[in-house]
Amino acid sequence: MNLIDILWKQDIDLGARREVFDYNHRQKEHELQRQLELEEEKRLHLLREQEKALLAQLQLDEETGEYIPCPPPSAPLQSAITPLEVTQNVGFTEDNRDAMSFDECLQLLAETFPVEETENTSVCLDTTSVPMMSPEQPALPLATLSPGPLLPSPSPPPQPQPPQRMSPDLEQAWMELLSLPELQQCLNMQLEDTLETTTYPLPTSSESQNPDYTFYPMTGLTEGETNNVNVCSAEFMNTFDGSVPSLAPPDNLSQMKTKAPQLHTNYAAESFCDIFYPNAIPEQSSGQHGLEGNESDTMSDIPNKPPFTAADLYSLSPGDVSDIGKQSRMAELPDSDSGISSNTSPNASSPGKSVYGDGSFFYSDSDMDEMDHNPGSAESDYSEMFSINFQPDDYHLTASVSGPAGQKQQEKKPKQHKSDLMEDSGHNDAPFTKDKRKKRSDVRLSRDEQRAKALKIPFTVAMIINLPVDDFNEMMSKHQLNEAQLALVRDIRRRGKNKVAAQNCRKRKMENIVGLEGELDSLKEEKERLLSEKSQNTTNLKEMKQQLNSLYLEVFSMLRDEKGNSYSPSDYSLQQSTNGSIFLVPRVKKTFVKSTGNHLPPV
């Protein structure tokens, strides 16, 4: 039996159902999705009509070529979808049986509102439809998708235009979009990011941000093609960056920001905004726009809406099908290295591919890493793991069937696909790179969380890592965990501890370096001081020698022999004996003088 067969068989044993690999099965699903797409397309068409109507109310800025709302611009909500997110749209339809995939929606939007100029896609800002929404409506994703600057709150600022409520169809369309896990993922990820920011606010976060809104590309706004709403192109997203400030006066922004926390979705909208426009929020809070207070508002408001930490999210019951749960699950999907690609691999149905996906279901770190790196198809990876394989009934089977040996068997899979994925995504550059660094830790945590969730470990990662040994053991003893779960928990704890240790180690190392540099400086100063002192001493010594020599000569010149003649310094020298007496010693007859004793006259 070759390796493929082994892996294939293992997949089956691990609970991967045959349909996972069945191309026909997926074809059927695809057809169903196509039907849903058509329905969605109709709805989106309505949306487009409404947006066109809204565009008619917009005013062309003569200077910038932007279309702006005629009266005091409302605080618009920005449509933002990172290219990265777009590319990660993989087979989530399993999770959303009755909803289109995110990609499909985007594609629909793109088709419905064709881009007339690829690069400088104009931005039509729907400043009315979203704000007009009632707070009960799921404003967040709507805000994120509606073509308007993304702002923390969909709360409507004073609207000059007559309120235009979304048609039921339109709302339904948005509702379906909201249910997409990708959106939830983005929201959730940003939720965590925001939490992180809240927990450890950087004092310079607001000041360091470039408050210059013009920093963002505005080119797309000058093309005057705002009659078309393009929701899906990356360029479009970029243009929104610039459009945000131009259409959102500070006062409106502040209004919206202060209202942001009123709803969970509102709060999440801010997070969502932040994820796509890392600078947008701080900029809105920047002093230049008189929003310093608003940032604190926003920050202080966040806790009012009990933020879901990663642990909190995880702590939700795995069976909890709430949006939050979904969000958390999806939010944990790593972005760049998630291994999720929008490209549907032709090998999607191949057992080999699916083997990876199934294998990743096991606890092993490497396995999970491989899963992350797996370039696999839409049906593999996370969607497969969670939608297909991650079933409570299957879980124990897989966990028990797959011993550590089985896990190890798949641990050492090549990771060469990671870079490929990055390239495949093709969009994950420019505007969305800034928040990736901050997310990296989240990604790490998410992976462990994901692993823990995959194995239904009833603890939070934070608990696993931070609990004292006794408490940890006690906690472990209270739950019946199988071997894989135990191993994963230990690994998570080990990694967590080691991560902290590494951080401490590096911190110490840096402190040592700094200390050594300080010591080096002080030593250099000491050296300089000593050299200077030495130089001074040398000078003093030389001076003293000169004085002594002068005194010596002076004394010598005063010496006279019995005949009154002076002694020559070249012939005699003065020497002091141990008893203090000074003698005049002839230089050339030194030996003689010494031997002859005291015949020389005392000085």
Added chain:
DNA sequence: CTGAAGTGTCATTCT
């Protein structure tokens, strides 16, 4: 594209 910096992880050793 390349190199530096930051970070997570693993292996190993020490406490």
Added chain:
DNA sequence: CAAGAATGACACTTC
């Protein structure tokens, strides 16, 4: 002896 700390080395990501 187990758990954790410490640390070198490596891989990866980001800039």
